[in-house]
Amino acid sequence: MNETEKLHISIKNKILPTKYLYDDKGSKLFEDICNTEEYYLTRTEKSIVQKYAKDIMAASSAEEFFELGSGSSKKTKILILEALKYRKKLTYTSFDISKKALEMSKKELKTISKNLSIQLVKGDFINDLKNIDVGKDRRLYLFLGSTLGNFNNQMAISFLYNLSKIMKKKDFLLIGIDKIKDHDVIKSAYNDKAGYTEKFNKNILDVINNKYNLDFEKNNFTHSITFNKSNNQIEMYLTSKTKQVINFPNKEKILIEQGDKLLTEISRKFNDKTIKKIFSNSSLKIRKTYFDDNKYFSLYLLNSKL
Ligand SMILES: C[S@@+](CC[C@H](N)C(=O)[O-])C[C@H]1O[C@@H](n2cnc3c(N)ncnc32)[C@H](O)[C@@H]1O
16 A cells, blocks of 8 residues: 555544654754743653763663654764764764754754764654664664654554564664653643644644645644543644545545544653563563653663564
């Protein structure tokens, strides 16, 4: 099935694939979200990276870095600077679906050292992981920013298992996981007062319209989020203000009723037990765990068991 067919089925099921949140504008808006007071995730994860950079680099002894869904690489820069204290040469690869994210990553890192070589790879970490060059050196894979939370259980295990399969014995994976906490704290992170999340959410319609020649009207939708207590996840929706018809280039039409909710993102929150089960089912072994004083967020350093 090609991407267009997949998207049509997805829209019929009232789901807009999360990856389409990230075009140039979406990546810029995501950065704005990261800088808001409400979005505790970025500053908490950054504080853990800062505190444990030395330990993470000593434990992984990475000779190269490979970051999946890098965004602007700001947190990874802290680890790169630590690694460069001991290494004469270091390669950093940023792998992201968004051209803007790759540009931001390059801008962040290009001036830090002549010993750092930067590679930018535009790709989809779901579809293209099997094709990446796994290299010969001891690699540290990074998957930060709670991006794993955007996957349901089955997708998370399948993604991590595929990663585990391509990891060499000496490679490590550093992954950032958002933990269960006060629901109001979580909810406000996805509903900032300045309205960046709302713009970020609605931008998905422009992305899909441009890429697939559809005619979603942004102003006919409102941004909303709920915390699904049974699944411990934020669900981000676009709710239709009116009854409307979406026209596809192949003349297909989809009717959207007033009040219909299109799911654009889930953001799962984990406890130790649920995340450990996912790692174990993905053939990953925990080597180190790092967290902040509030236990809001955790970083796990893992090896492949395969
Ligand atoms: C939640 S953001 C995290 C960004 C960064 N790692 C951080 O910690 O701030 C998710 C990142 O993954 C990228 N991304 C989303 N879906 C992707 C996909 N299917 N393949 C590759 N990158 C993707 C986005 O462009 C974005 O940079």
